[in-house]
Amino acid sequence: MNWLKTIIAATTLQMLAAGTASAGENLDAIKAAGTFKIGTEGTYAPFTYHDTDGKLVGFDVEIGESVAKKLGVKAEFLEGKWDGLIAGLGATRYDAVINQVGITEERKQKFDFSDPYIASKAVLIVRGDNEEIKGFADLKGKKSAQSLSSNFGKIAENAGASLVGTEGFDQSIQLVLNGRADSTINDSLSFLDFKKHKPDANVKIAAEEANADYSGIIIRKGDPELLAAINAALADIKADGTYKAIAEKYFGADVSK
CATH class of the missing domain: 3.40.190.10 (Periplasmic binding protein-like II)
Structure with a gap:
């Protein structure tokens, strides 16, 4: 039985090492590809919807674009129905979901959230x-x-x-x-x-x-480097006035608190 325990322990260590490596590699892969893939609905105004010209617009869309810019890449939005968005994240269809996803304890058990970027009461x-x-x-x-x-x-x-x-x-x-x-x-x-x-x-x-209830950018667990980069990007767009301009455009007020 000792040999079985040894194999299990070695396999566990390999899985942990692979998870750590993939976490760092995911951010590197995003930068190498030049795109930050974001899952969103596209049917939820004023957060993510299509204007009269058919262009995807909205508060969450501009937040995603601004975060991607801080990461040094472009945002690529992949649209889907709400019921499948978070499942799509788990299936690695995209790197994050930005779609007014409320930060809840239940969701935090399976995924990681950025710092809150919007509040509602x-x-x-x-x-x-x-x-x-x-x-x-x-x-x-x-x-x-x-x-x-x-x-x-x-x-x-x-x-x-x-x-x-x-x-x-x-x-x-x-x-x-x-x-x-x-x-x-x-x-x-x-x-x-x-x-x-x-x-x-x-x-x-x-x-x-x-x-208040808060929403955040949701990503897969095991990506600490990506999470830190997203949080840094959110802090930057709040500090340089980008966030305020987006909030004023869609709500006429600061909606971060």
Whole structure:
């Protein structure tokens, strides 16, 4: 049995050594190829979508391009459906996924995340002339327009609101605007995007949750050199104003915190 233990131990060491080598080699391979392959949806505005000319654009797209530039290469985007994006990363179809992937403990068990590059909070949205609702506690007995199965709907319900079912953010906002609902609880990034396109819309944020959710660039485990390079690139684009310019373009505000 000792010979079997010896073989197993040797094999384990070889696998560990190979993993370490491939980690460094992956960053070298990216630089040698001159491309940083990024998985993304291409159907999730304003983060990753196609403009009227069919060009892939969006906040996440420009973040990916900026990170690639700091790595000294060009970004190459490979589009796919959300359900298959992370699986595609595991299957080595691309080097990273940049698609508003939330940083969760469950995902961190199988993949590595960069430092957060964007934050979002649950916000309470009301008409601009509503002075009655100033916080989540004021929702008791009020109507809140929500997707019934969403976490935002649960927050509204727990605050004592009765829910008016909708299919998503746009419909929820319209119900608030036309007075059929007193409020909606939704994502701060969606609200900023809405106000960017319709700055005169008569809605405002009455309150926001204290805790934010963060998204990061997700890569395979075992690539510490690549992870460090991506984090350095993110720090650089924040320091040199690139990040701020991209955030202002798509949201009209800094969305990193």
